[in-house]
Amino acid sequence: MPYCVGVRVFSLNCWGIPYLSKHCSQRYQMIGEMLSKNEHDIVLLQEVWSEKDYLYLKKQLSNSHPYSHYYKSGVIGSGLAIFSKHRIYDTFLYRYSLNGYPYMAHHGDWFGGKAVGMAVVNLGGLTANIYVTHLHAEYSREKDTYLAHRVVQAWELQEFIRHTSAGADVVILGGDLNMHPEDLGCRLLRSYTGLRDSYLETAKFDGCENGITLIADNTFINKKELIPFETGIRIDYILFKGTSKTHIYCDFMSTTKGSVPDHPFPYSDHEALTAQLRLKFNIPAETGRKLAELVDIVTEARTEVKVGLHCAERMRYTTARTGVMGLALLFLELAIAAVPCLALGAEQPFPCASFYLLAALCFSILLTTSLLYVFYTMELKSLQGAEDQMRLAVASLQEKLRGFPVARPHHTLQRPSEGEGPSALDPEE
């Protein structure tokens, strides 16, 4: 007999650039309030650039969405976050190999380390692979210098989803693809993966005309930048697909429409998407594993990574201190050189060559330490990302272990019969 499960999915590009985005903290307050009230099963957020904001939301949603993950990558981070009502069993991150240029600092995409985050969630006995992503922005439709980068990102996104979702019963992707529905990357993604667009599939829709998510009526939007699409464009999506075992339908979809009742401004410069999905399936069987040993190994690996984390933190601190000393030396030199200039006529205490050599030294210290600082920051993010994933893995393994007969001696033991097929663990150990 087929079972039915309803899943409410939410996606929003939060536009959370610290110090630059308008009314950032107030908007996060509004978002947290709205999410804690609404009964979304899965919340997919993009552009949560500051980890502080993620931690704020995590606290606000601790009751409504006890499970969450923040994907760390690049210099700043990937900006991706997931909140869930259902336990997250596993996470994985794929960084796109191309993501703009570091010298286009005003566009900033390169520093974000754009990526696709994956989370494995159990939805009523079904394995659901949830993906959240944010592709490189399109700054000019006529002269799009990043087109090749975005096409490669869409290519890698479809590859990642295709190759990682073979074991899943349900696939859901939410995020800001920065592409119109008929753009090449979008077509590539949909046709290769078989993902379906909830806006096109929904039985009922309530939201902006044509499902647009970057709209002229949003107070944070510069209307000129939308030209030639005066009313707005659709670049945010919730996509989904089932498998032979699971059928999936979209019963209802909605978007916000710019303003928010009782609030002076919208949640973000993008509109938020909500899709009400319905899954039909038969309950699958489960298999056991030598879990206790695996828990030990992952715990040991986590300790190793933590040691590396402390090392990297110390190195970054030393680098920062050296950089500050270089800066102080430079100021000192400039001050010494400036004194005779101010007191006109006094003799220059510095020989010219020494002055320039010392300045060059200071500059090279500053440059080297800056580069090293950026590098150590990236290293820290990666180590933290792995450590987070390991913590999650240990927790979910331990939960499985608790459900395992061996761990509950007061129950009737149901030891797996010996020699039943190849073991998942190395036989020599």
Added chain:
Amino acid sequence: MPYCVGVRVFSLNCWGIPYLSKHCSQRYQMIGEMLSKNEHDIVLLQEVWSEKDYLYLKKQLSNSHPYSHYYKSGVIGSGLAIFSKHRIYDTFLYRYSLNGYPYMAHHGDWFGGKAVGMAVVNLGGLTANIYVTHLHAEYSREKDTYLAHRVVQAWELQEFIRHTSAGADVVILGGDLNMHPEDLGCRLLRSYTGLRDSYLETAKFDGCENGITLIADNTFINKKELIPFETGIRIDYILFKGTSKTHIYCDFMSTTKGSVPDHPFPYSDHEALTAQLRLKFNIPAETGRKLAELVDIVTEARTEVKVGLHCAERMRYTTARTGVMGLALLFLELAIAAVPCLALGAEQPFPCASFYLLAALCFSILLTTSLLYVFYTMELKSLQGAEDQMRLAVASLQEKLRGFPVARPHHTLQRPSEGEGPSALDPEE
């Protein structure tokens, strides 16, 4: 009735550092000769750092192994290559998020962009996911500063294999893991993925004692570096696993033993591994797809990537030219400054301040162009990597298309019945 397929897998770290590795071209000749004679189904190579060497092998093996892929990543490349007797349907590359430090240039790992490459191969009707990887080297066992990096790499490797292999009937991993069999990363990898070690599983073995692959008898090995493991260590592996549908056995395994008969030196500083695997399975069913449209979209994407490729090439060329000009300017300045020094007593034509400012300018041009050159090289590699994968995808899609009834009008048409389950393509198109 179960079917049986024999698969011969080969793995070798080729030690192919241009100009630095000894007898590099002669060794590639030996490797090419040996591989073209032996009946390996799958050949997994590591440290093929130069694309020229890959292309040389590709030419040598064009008859014996018509299918191949070279994985591009990082500044230099991943050094990973696969050659196959069987068609490669799909490839994917995952770059490890941590891989040493750029300033440890003498260790060089960072510049290699270490990664795990995947190839989907059809082995007698079975979907086989083949992985090849090379983890960060261990330069000192006592004071291993890279331990955390290697543990994170092993973690990401197991995650990548676990998440991408759910749809595969067979999983095979070959490569230089730079870890002893009982090292943490190795245990993590085996226990989490369920991969089995062909050295431990094989029915018959012919090779070095304890299966060691970095041996003291190899003429390229500095015996002191092996201490405290005088005879050698086992760090290269062929691992495998089947599924509920497929059972997999290792009938025979061998390693080279240092010297090669009729040749003055070994193939590499590592020993080569060969595993003879046997797969038992039932023939699976196939499903059809709207292929023609997909071919068009991928072709269009490939064109876009090619445009980006030309752009990046032009940018790199411009950068190189600017760099050379900066260098020329520097030399010119030095020459002008040097003339009066050589002709003693002549007056210095340069004002001191201008001299240093100009020199600083030249240096900053050189530094900027060097960084940009490295960046464009990485961009080029990524674009080329995506383009390669797309070419492969189009070819394999076109092959499937040829086998599709609609494409063969002289046969009885077997159109798929309309509305049979959800389409893999977007329904709106």
